Amino acid sequence: MQKKLSSLALALVFASTGAHAASPKANEAATMLHYATLIAGDTPKAAELTMFFSQMPKGGDLHHHYSGAIYVEQYLDFLDQQGLCVNKQTYRIETDKAVVDAQRAKPAKDKTCLGSADVYNDDYTYRELLQRWSSKDFKTYGADQPPPDRQFFQTFGYFGPVSNANFHEGLLALKHRAVLENVSYIETMFKMAPPTSNPAFDADAWRQGNDDAAFDAQMRAWMMTLDADPAFNKSITDFVAKVDEASNGIDDANFTMRYQTYVLRLLPPSNVFSSMLAAFKADVQSERLVGVNIVGQESNRVSMRDYALHMKMFRFLKTVYPDVKVALHAGELALGDVPPEGLQFHIDQAISVARADRIGHGIDLAHESNVTRILQTMREKDIPVEINLTSNAFINGVQGADHPVTLYRKYGVPYVISTDDAGVTRHNLSGEYVLFASRYKPSYGEIKRVSYNSIRYAFLPAADKARLTKQLDARFTKFEAGIAALDKAAVRRR
CATH class of the missing domain: 3.20.20.140 (Metal-dependent hydrolases)
Known part of the structure; x- marks a missing residue:
């Protein structure tokens, strides 16, 4: 019933606006109706919501930590840039140049401290490192896992040497x-x-x-x-x-x-x-x-x-x-x-x-x-x-x-x-x-x-806010036009 009603509502929007169906106001109304169908019912449509919000302009991110925002994979790339390696037993970064140089000179099978490429080539170490440097694969409490808050705050101690550079x-x-x-x-x-x-x-x-x-x-x-x-x-x-x-x-x-x-x-x-x-x-x-x-x-x-x-x-x-x-x-x-x-x-x-x-x-x-x-x-x-x-x-x-x-x-x-x-x-x-x-x-x-x-x-400053707001206006106009066109095509198929 919800699907039929939303289809009818969308059709009415486009019919009532006639030649002005592509106007910003009509597109906003169509987007509003489309979004309403995604959150309706006991089980919101997660995949469609993901598509919707991935495309939607989101303005800014105001609570954002630089070091915690960078993904582990980026930090791993920084290892070689800084000439460092990560200990495959402790998963901590080795910063002693003499130790790093000695490890890099060894054959891959004998290394205990790995550079970027070595980590990616050692899947076990790579996955274990991901679980310590981030919340990857963390599910719940267990004998082999710390509580979530400790897990979270401990990650910064692992990638600190590369987050404090580059x-x-x-x-x-x-x-x-x-x-x-x-x-x-x-x-x-x-x-x-x-x-x-x-x-x-x-x-x-x-x-x-x-x-x-x-x-x-x-x-x-x-x-x-x-x-x-x-x-x-x-x-x-x-x-x-x-x-x-x-x-x-x-x-x-x-x-x-x-x-x-x-x-x-x-x-x-x-x-x-x-x-x-x-x-x-x-x-x-x-x-x-x-x-x-x-x-x-x-x-x-x-x-x-x-x-x-x-x-x-x-x-x-x-x-x-x-x-x-x-x-x-x-x-x-x-x-x-x-x-x-x-x-x-x-x-x-x-x-x-x-x-x-x-x-x-x-x-x-x-x-x-x-x-x-x-x-x-x-x-x-x-x-x-x-x-x-x-x-x-x-x-x-x-x-x-x-x-x-x-x-x-x-x-x-x-x-x-x-x-x-x-x-x-x-x-x-x-x-x-x-x-x-x-x-x-x-x-x-x-x-x-x-x-x-x-x-x-x-x-x-006010001038920067005005500039970014104007940009956001234009981005929403484009986004809503795209959603309206997408749903107009969907209505015709129905």
């Missing part, structure tokens, strides 16, 4: 993949700003962190010292130069990439604050750096212990650098990851204390003590949440009706669909839209709005 080639690979799936903008968390250690700062932060005035004074004093430190300032200049060098030539008329710098929340307070200060200063110096973020497993003991300190650091630096945009991983936690009281304040503090412009993940929302205020604030202040369905399902086991995207949508909080670490969890942005559509059955109008949201909430 930046330009890596960005080109990401651009190529994005263009193929009709993504016109990526805002990637690219590199960590350089940190500086100060044990005295650490001790004072832990001792007086609950005294806001004292902690602000402590941060201000060390900031002034660092501002006057030539070595610290040179590290920032060098950092910006590396970003500029890596990103040269990535943008073109049809694709744009911008870069967030980040701090690692697993480090001592002095490292986090100095890295955060460097990130804010770097952002001011570079047009390509558009925001600051904080990364690292949120359920980690250090992350939980120092969370409030980190939010106060952001608050302090936002008063010094008010124009720097901040997107924060906040609430990437599920019941059981930490004690229940640990779920009650992360999103709240990211918004009310750190003054985040965007929130990443936000999956502990339903457990937050001030959930009503959070929803109201995000709606009224137009603070979007970055939704990462595959990542949340794999790392935290949050999916389907348990995912708070249902709450964000219900209470009018803006949101975007993003990938997080597509290379590790082996998916893409089109796949995220397929999951979103099949699980929650949003209208085509909502889907289209989400695509535009990824440009609206990008950390870009």
Whole structure:
């Protein structure tokens, strides 16, 4: 019955528009009806949804980690470029040049450390490596598998030596993949700003962190010292130069990439604050750096212990650098990851204390003590949440009706669909839209709005947003014309 009704509806659309059947408005209506048939019923048409979203313009990907976005196969290609090899027993990269040279001189059958071609020629090692450097073939808990969150975060330790080099080639690979799936903008968390250690700062932060005035004074004093430190300032200049060098030539008329710098929340307070200060200063110096973020497993003991300190650091630096945009991983936690009281304040503090412009993940929302205020604030202040369905399902086991995207949508909080670490969890942005559509059955109008949201909430100047929005308009016009033509032909065949 649904098929007959959709065919009739499409026929009526084309009949009623007559000579104007090819108009953008008619094409949009036809696309809307086509999409509705794909999500109708208890079992959405996954294959057709995949085809639909692979072709649909998706604007941008705003929650995107550079190192986690690159697929293992690309990292393997980097081995030979850097003159490295991977140990076939531990699956870790060997960086000692003497060891690598000795291994490369051996016959293939005697090697215990393999280059790119050697790994591809050894299928057992290749498949085992894929299972450690990504979530490939991971199904569920088992005696030979770590829990999913550990599996996910451990991957970065394996490919780190090649992810910390070859930046330009890596960005080109990401651009190529994005263009193929009709993504016109990526805002990637690219590199960590350089940190500086100060044990005295650490001790004072832990001792007086609950005294806001004292902690602000402590941060201000060390900031002034660092501002006057030539070595610290040179590290920032060098950092910006590396970003500029890596990103040269990535943008073109049809694709744009911008870069967030980040701090690692697993480090001592002095490292986090100095890295955060460097990130804010770097952002001011570079047009390509558009925001600051904080990364690292949120359920980690250090992350939980120092969370409030980190939010106060952001608050302090936002008063010094008010124009720097901040997107924060906040609430990437599920019941059981930490004690229940640990779920009650992360999103709240990211918004009310750190003054985040965007929130990443936000999956502990339903457990937050001030959930009503959070929803109201995000709606009224137009603070979007970055939704990462595959990542949340794999790392935290949050999916389907348990995912708070249902709450964000219900209470009018803006949101975007993003990938997080597509290379590790082996998916893409089109796949995220397929999951979103099949699980929650949003209208085509909502889907289209989400695509535009990824440009609206990008950390870009108004002129760049206008340019990308105009491009998105043209891409949707072309896409909808194609869907309308496809369905018009299907109606005739019926």
